[in-house]
Amino acid sequence: MxxxxxxxxxxxxxxxxxxxxxxxxxxxxxxxxxxxxxxKTTTARMIAGLEAPSGGSVVVAGEERPAGRLRARERRVRAxxxxxxxxxxxxxxxxxxxxxxxxxxxxxxHQRLPADGVRARxxxxxxxxxxxxxxARALPKALSGGQRQRVAIARALAAEPRLLILDEAxxxxxxxxxxxxxxxxxxxxxxxxxxxxxxxxxLGAVRHISDExxxxxxxxxxxxxxxxxxxxxPQHPYTQRLVASIPKPGWTPRxxxxxxxx
Amino acid sequence: xxxxxxxxxLLHIDGLxxxxxxxxxxxxxxxxxxxxxxxxxxxxxxxxxxxxKSLTARCVMGLLPGSARIHGDVRFAGESVPxxxxxxxxxxRAxxxxxxxxxxxxxxxxARSIGDFLIEGLTTARRVPSGEAVKKVTGIxxxxxxxxxxxxxxxxxxELSGGLLQRVMIAAALAVEPRLLLADEPTTALxxxxxxxxxxxxxxxxxxxxxxxxxxxxxLELAAAVSDRVVVMYAGSTxxxxxxxxxxxxxxxxxTRALLASRPSVFDEAAELRSIPGRPLSGFxxxxxxxFSDRCTHVQDVCRSERPQxxxxxxxxxxxxxxxxxxxxxxxxxx
Numbered sequence: 001m002x003x004x005x006x007x008x009x010x011x012x013x014x015x016x017x018x019x020x021x022x023x024x025x026x027x028x029x030x031x032x033x034x035x036x037x038x039x040k041t042t043t044a045r046m047i048a049g050l051e052a053p054s055g056g057s058v059v060v061a062g063e064e065r066p067a068g069r070l071r072a073r074e075r076r077v078r079a080x081x082x083x084x085x086x087x088x089x090x091x092x093x094x095x096x097x098x099x100x101x102x103x104x105x106x107x108x109x110h111q112r113l114p115a116d117g118v119r120a121r122x123x124x125x126x127x128x129x130x131x132x133x134x135x136a137r138a139l140p141k142a143l144s145g146g147q148r149q150r151v152a153i154a155r156a157l158a159a160e161p162r163l164l165i166l167d168e169a170x171x172x173x174x175x176x177x178x179x180x181x182x183x184x185x186x187x188x189x190x191x192x193x194x195x196x197x198x199x200x201x202x203l204g205a206v207r208h209i210s211d212e213x214x215x216x217x218x219x220x221x222x223x224x225x226x227x228x229x230x231x232x233x234p235q236h237p238y239t240q241r242l243v244a245s246i247p248k249p250g251w252t253p254r255x256x257x258x259x260x261x262x
Numbered sequence: 263x264x265x266x267x268x269x270x271x272l273l274h275i276d277g278l279x280x281x282x283x284x285x286x287x288x289x290x291x292x293x294x295x296x297x298x299x300x301x302x303x304x305x306x307x308x309x310x311x312x313x314x315k316s317l318t319a320r321c322v323m324g325l326l327p328g329s330a331r332i333h334g335d336v337r338f339a340g341e342s343v344p345x346x347x348x349x350x351x352x353x354x355r356a357x358x359x360x361x362x363x364x365x366x367x368x369x370x371x372x373a374r375s376i377g378d379f380l381i382e383g384l385t386t387a388r389r390v391p392s393g394e395a396v397k398k399v400t401g402i403x404x405x406x407x408x409x410x411x412x413x414x415x416x417x418x419x420x421e422l423s424g425g426l427l428q429r430v431m432i433a434a435a436l437a438v439e440p441r442l443l444l445a446d447e448p449t450t451a452l453x454x455x456x457x458x459x460x461x462x463x464x465x466x467x468x469x470x471x472x473x474x475x476x477x478x479x480x481x482l483e484l485a486a487a488v489s490d491r492v493v494v495m496y497a498g499s500t501x502x503x504x505x506x507x508x509x510x511x512x513x514x515x516x517x518t519r520a521l522l523a524s525r526p527s528v529f530d531e532a533a534e535l536r537s538i539p540g541r542p543l544s545g546f547x548x549x550x551x552x553x554f555s556d557r558c559t560h561v562q563d564v565c566r567s568e569r570p571q572x573x574x575x576x577x578x579x580x581x582x583x584x585x586x587x588x589x590x591x592x593x594x595x596x597x
Binding site: 035036144145146147174175176177178179180182183201203204205206207208209231241242243244245246247248249251252253254255256 | 455465484
C-alpha cells in the first residue's frame with residue numbers, strides 16, 4: 001500500500017535522506033531505526049506529507065503523491081490515508097479542549113455523520129484505546145502521559161487511516177506504560193488492519209511489534225529485512241554495533257572506536 | 263562473594279522520608295528510601311516517574327529546596343548530610359560528591375566556554391592555580407574520550423553534540439575527585455551506541471579511582487549491567503534491594519518482576535510482553551497499604567490495609583506481604 005522510491009531530502013549541501021527505497025504491504029508493520037541525525041524522522045515526515053522531498057516518490061495505494069501545496073480537499077483525502085502520532089502528545093493536543101470534544105471534532109472532520117453517529121463513533125474510539133467516560137470529559141492536563149498518547153492515537157484513528165506513522169510515540173513514556181501502548185497498537189493492527197510505520201530507536205519494541213525493519217545511518221538504508229533476521233544476525237557493521245550496545249545479562253559496556261569527528 | 267559487613271558504608275540512607283509543600287500543604291513525596299553503598303561499589307536506583315529516585319539522589323547532594331522536611335538518616339562516611347551547614351555543604355560538593363544529570367545542556371552555562379566551565383570549580387572552590395587546573399582538566403578530557411581537548415575547551419556548549427557534552431559533564435564531575443558519583447539518568451537522552459560509550463567511560467573512571475556510584479535509571483537491564491546491587495523504588499518507597507546478578511531470576515517483589523516482564527526484549531523472541539495495568543503513582547498519591555496494590559496481580563486484603571515493611575530474604579530485602587521466592591532458593595536457605 002506504500003511504496004517509497006529513491007526518496008531524497010537535501011538541506012543546502014547536506015543530504016539528510018539519501019535514496020531511500022522500501023515498500024510496506026497492506027496491514028503490514030515496518031520499523032525504521034537509526035540514531036539521531038540518521039534521517040529516519042525526515043523520511044517519515046516526507047511520507048506523511050509534512051516535508052517536501054528533494055527527489056524520489058511516495059506512492060500510496062497506487063497513486064503518486066504530488067509535491068507542493070495541496071488544496072483542502074486533497075489534504076483531507078491524504079489525511080484519510082495516512083495519520084501520524086508524535087513523541088509528545090501534550091504538544092499535539094489543544095489544552096483547552098476536552099478529550100471527547102477533540103475526538104468528536106476529528107470524527108466530524110473526516111466523516112459526515114449525524115450527532116448520535118458522531119457520539120457512537122467517539123465512544124467506539126475511546127473504547128478501542130482503553131479510555132473511559134471520565135477521561136473523555138477531562139482536559140489533557142488532567143491526564144497522564146500514557147493517557148494523552150491514547151488520546152492522540154484515538155484521534156489519528158478517527159480518520160480510519162490505512163497507515164499510522166508513530167514517530168518515537170512511546171519514547172517519553174514510563175516503562176510500564178510503554179508496554180500498554182505497544183499492546184494497544186498490536187491490537188489496533190489486528191482489529192482495524194491499519195498498517196504501522198514505527199520510527200524508533202528502541203530495538204526491543206521493534207522486535208515485539210514489527211514484521212520488518214529498516215536500519216538507517218547518515219541518511220542511507222544500510223540494512224533491511226525481517227526483524228528476526230536483522231536483529232538476530234545483523235550483517236552490516238553498523239547494525240551489529242547497534243545490537244551489541246543494547247544492555248542484556250552479561251553485557252559490559254565497552255568503548256568502540258572513537259568517532260573521528262563528532 | 264559476600265560484602266564485608268563490618269566496614270562502615272560510604273553512603274547510608276536509612277528510612278529517609280521527604281515532605282515537600284504541594285499546593286501549600288506539606289505532602290510526603292518520599293515515604294521510605296533505604297540505600298547503602300560501600301566504598302567503591304556501584305548501586306543502581308531504579309524507578310518510574312514519581313518513584314522518588316531523583317529526590318533521594320538530590321537529598322544526598324543537599325540539593326533539595328529549603329522548604330523540604332527531611333526525616334530519617336542520610337550519612338556520608340558517617341556524617342549526616344542534612345545536618346551540614348551551608349559552608350560544610352559547599353566543601354562537601356567541592357571535594358567528596360559530584361553529580362551528572364540527564365540533560366547536560368541545562369547544567370552548563372551556554373554563554374561560557376567549555377574550558378571555563380571545567381576549571382571554575384577547581385580555581386574557585388579549591389584554589390588550584392589556573393595553569394595547573396587547565397592541565398588537570400585536559401588530562402581528564404582525554405580520559406573521557408575527548409582527544410582534541412584544547413580545541414574543545416575553547417568551544418561553547420552549542421558547538422558540541424549531546425554525547426560529547428555528557429562527557430564534559432563527567433569530566434567536570436571527575437575533576438572534583440569525588441568518592442561518590444551520582445548519575446541521574448545520564449544516558450537517557452543519548453543514542454544507544456553513545457550510551458554504551460558513556461557507561462564505559464564511567465566504568466573505567468570508577469575502576470581507576472575506586473569511585474563509588476549511585477546510578478539512577480528507569481532501565482532495569484542497564485541497571486543490572488553496570489552495578490553491583492539494584493534498589494527498586496515505587497511511589498516514594500524502596501520496594502526491593504538485591505544483588506544485580508540475581509535481578510532477573512530472583513527478584514521477589516511483584517513490581518520488580520512486572521517491570522522486568524513489561525520490557526520487550528531484543529534477544530528473547532519467546533518472551534511475551536506483559537503490561538502492568540494502571541499508571542505509576544507518585545509518592546504523594548500512595549494509598550494506605552502497599553502502594554503497588556492497585557496494580558498487583560497477587561493482591562490480597564492485607565495489602566490494601568497494611569503497608570509492608572522491608573524484610574530480608576537471603577542477602578536481599580523486599581517490602582511485600584507475599585514476596586516471590588524460588589522453590590530451589592527456599593530449600594537452599596533452610597538447608
